[in-house]
Amino acid sequence: MSQLSYGHINDTVVQSMEPPGRSWLVSMVLILGALSMGVFAWTYQIRHGLEWSGINQSISWGIYITNFVFWIGIGHAGTLISAVLYLVRAPFRNSIYRASEAMTVFAVMTAGLFPIIHLGRAWFAYWLVPYPNQRMLWVNFKSPLLWDVFAISTYMSVSIAFFILGLIPDLAAVRDESKGVKRFFYRVASLGFRGTNHQWLHYMRGYLLFAAIATPLVFSVHSIVSWDFAMSSVPGWHSTIFAPYFVAGAIFSGCAMVLTIMIPLRKAFPGFSEIIQVKHLEGMGKMIVFTSLIVTYSYGVEFFTAYYSGARYEKALFWFRPFGEMKWFFWLMVFCNCLIPLSLFVKKIRTSIPALFVISILVNVGMWLERFNIVGTSLAHGFVPFAWSTYQFEWVEIWITIGSFGWFFMWFFIFVKIMPSIAVAEMKETLLPPFRKKR
Amino acid sequence: MRRKFCGAWATFEFLDDTCDVIRELRNLGFNKITTHTPCPRHEIEHALGNPQSRVPFFTLVGAMLGFGLAVLIITKMSLDWILPVSGKPVVSVPIMGPIAFELSVLMAIFFTAGAIALLIIRDTLRHAVPKSRKYREYNRFMRDRFGVVVACDENELPRIEQIMKRYEAEEVNCEK
Numbered sequence: 075m076s077q078l079s080y081g082h083i084n085d086t087v088v089q090s091m092e093p094p095g096r097s098w099l100v101s102m103v104l105i106l107g108a109l110s111m112g113v114f115a116w117t118y119q120i121r122h123g124l125e126w127s128g129i130n131q132s133i134s135w136g137i138y139i140t141n142f143v144f145w146i147g148i149g150h151a152g153t154l155i156s157a158v159l160y161l162v163r164a165p166f167r168n169s170i171y172r173a174s175e176a177m178t179v180f181a182v183m184t185a186g187l188f189p190i191i192h193l194g195r196a197w198f199a200y201w202l203v204p205y206p207n208q209r210m211l212w213v214n215f216k217s218p219l220l221w222d223v224f225a226i227s228t229y230m231s232v233s234i235a236f237f238i239l240g241l242i243p244d245l246a247a248v249r250d251e252s253k254g255v256k257r258f259f260y261r262v263a264s265l266g267f268r269g270t271n272h273q274w275l276h277y278m279r280g281y282l283l284f285a286a287i288a289t290p291l292v293f294s295v296h297s298i299v300s301w302d303f304a305m306s307s308v309p310g311w312h313s314t315i316f317a318p319y320f321v322a323g324a325i326f327s328g329c330a331m332v333l334t335i336m337i338p339l340r341k342a343f344p345g346f347s348e349i350i351q352v353k354h355l356e357g358m359g360k361m362i363v364f365t366s367l368i369v370t371y372s373y374g375v376e377f378f379t380a381y382y383s384g385a386r387y388e389k390a391l392f393w394f395r396p397f398g399e400m401k402w403f404f405w406l407m408v409f410c411n412c413l414i415p416l417s418l419f420v421k422k423i424r425t426s427i428p429a430l431f432v433i434s435i436l437v438n439v440g441m442w443l444e445r446f447n448i449v450g451t452s453l454a455h456g457f458v459p460f461a462w463s464t465y466q467f468e469w470v471e472i473w474i475t476i477g478s479f480g481w482f483f484m485w486f487f488i489f490v491k492i493m494p495s496i497a498v499a500e501m502k503e504t505l506l507p508p509f510r511k512k513r
Numbered sequence: 514m515r516r517k518f519c520g521a522w523a524t525f526e527f528l529d530d531t532c533d534v535i536r537e538l539r540n541l542g543f544n545k546i547t548t549h550t551p552c553p554r555h556e557i558e559h560a561l562g563n564p565q566s567r568v569p570f571f572t573l574v575g576a577m578l579g580f581g582l583a584v585l586i587i588t589k590m591s592l593d594w595i596l597p598v599s600g601k602p603v604v605s606v607p608i609m610g611p612i613a614f615e616l617s618v619l620m621a622i623f624f625t626a627g628a629i630a631l632l633i634i635r636d637t638l639r640h641a642v643p644k645s646r647k648y649r650e651y652n653r654f655m656r657d658r659f660g661v662v663v664a665c666d667e668n669e670l671p672r673i674e675q676i677m678k679r680y681e682a683e684e685v686n687c688e689k
């Protein structure tokens with residue numbers, strides 16, 4: 075860090091925003107290909123109906139709700155890093171928080187699509203919102219699904235506001251390094267910010283308040299998502315540990331996604347390796363291993379409660395998960411979420427970038443499987459044996475899922491080229507300022 | 514409209530020089546000071562006498578408004594369209610919790626963002642800055658330079674210039 079200077083940070087960030095090269099364009103073509111297939115599959119589903127997704131009579135929440143919970147979880151790391159780690163002044167936060175925040179915004183944008191896709195008749199999505207209508211018919215405030223509408227829309231609004239607020243000084247820095255049309259664009263976007271004491275005073279106080287307000291929001295949103303399940307009486311869902319378990323899982327998957335994104339970003343822009351240092355990635359590795367232990371503990375507690383309470387439906391379900399027809403999902407989840415992260419206790423692995431990248435991808439896979447286990451296996455093995463069933467994946471939902479990754483990465487790739495993907499002002503704050511007198 | 518500016522502005526390479534010049538100017542009674550820094554620095558805030566922001570007041574108002582709004586809409590809408598669910602009361606207090614929390618957060622955030630903008634505009638209007646093209650187009654304040662702008666009477670300009678040069682200002686510009 076000592077060789078970095080204020081000017082060097084500006085230069086590195088501005089360099090990353092130069093016109094895209096061949097690798098960016100090739101990646102974008104692949105991303106848009108995936109997105110197009112996703113759009114095609116969704117169009118097909120709208121035309122032919124939800125029977126083309128894998129959901130059936132008993133498993134009426136399938137891949138779409140799994141994807142929804144998965145993407146909301148991914149969206150948690152950004153606010154965690156930008157708000158919670160800001161309040162506790164974690165030193166590894168500054169270099170990675172901007173990209174994580176962008177990840178949050180795009181992940182929540184992706185998550186928000188899935189309840190709409192799951193509705194089938196997407197054009198009636200506005201029925202979820204309480205709006206004045208001719209029949210004076212209002213939404214059901216007693217349903218956790220409605221709380222979720224409020225939680226997700228608030229979370230999205232706050233994430234976007236936090237993201238934009240953090241960007242303003244950095245856009246001003248980019249403006250001063252740009253010329254022509256680019257300068258005009260950044261001048262408008264930076265809202266006349268020039269780093270005066272009056273601007274910093276209110277900005278920093280407001281930023282601190284944003285962080286303080288966003289912190290409980292991180293916990294509330296995934297708690298409310300968990301209540302979509304826990305407030306019902308379905309075996310495997312009706313559990314009091316769901317809220318903390320979901321929050322820990324969301325942080326776990328979000329941190330893994332941060333590494334999945336930051337490691338290629340660091341490789342793509344050579345100057346970034348000086349700013350995003352191995353010790354910062356190692357910090358994320360430590361977060362992953364810590365949250366992995368919480369998640370593993372939660373899995374254990376669920377099984378123990380089912381066994382020791384003697385509740386027969388719970389016992390049956392928790393027998394079905396590891397030994398039933400859908401056991402592969404469970405064991406793969408245990409392997410990815412409980413066993414693989416333990417390797418991060420070894421410093422050599424925690425500081426190896428290829429190892430971190432592979433582990434982060436496996437954790438992402440594991441966390442998707444965790445959500446599928448919660449959604450799919452619980453509904454597959456409910457109260458009535460007559461209604462037991464299994465899940466058949468359909469091409470439509472698979473392509474919509476792949477398309478969602480295309481949608482997410484499309485925004486991220488655009489972001490890294492038009493916005494500073496490193497927080498310029500906050501990185502400067504971490505440096506020793508230029509002093510004439512030696513300190 | 515911004516007021517006419519009469520005063521001086523200077524740029525500095527080092528933070529300690531900037532803080533020293535601010536302290537000296539304040540000791541001499543020049544309180545209309547605007548500084549420029551590439552990132553927020555507490556040293557500058559201390560030199561300026563630790564000014565306080567009123568943003569938290571607006572945040573609190575926003576949060577309370579959001580809470581009230583949530584209670585109001587849930588009560589009104591539940592009474593308008595009665596939906597009996599699992600024997601719960603028509604207007605159920607516990608169910609207000611999540612929505613009241615979310616709306617409190619949402620309104621608090623909107624009010625905070627609005628307050629930041631409003632207070633910055635107010636302070637910028639109160640503290641006149643140079644109108645010259647050179648000042649407006651100086652593009653190193655957000656990069657690696659510190660700036661000090663002081664509003665003063667025309668007859669004070671030579672004195673200010675002298676002070677700034679004594680603290681190794683890179684350049685000093687007087688405007689009237």
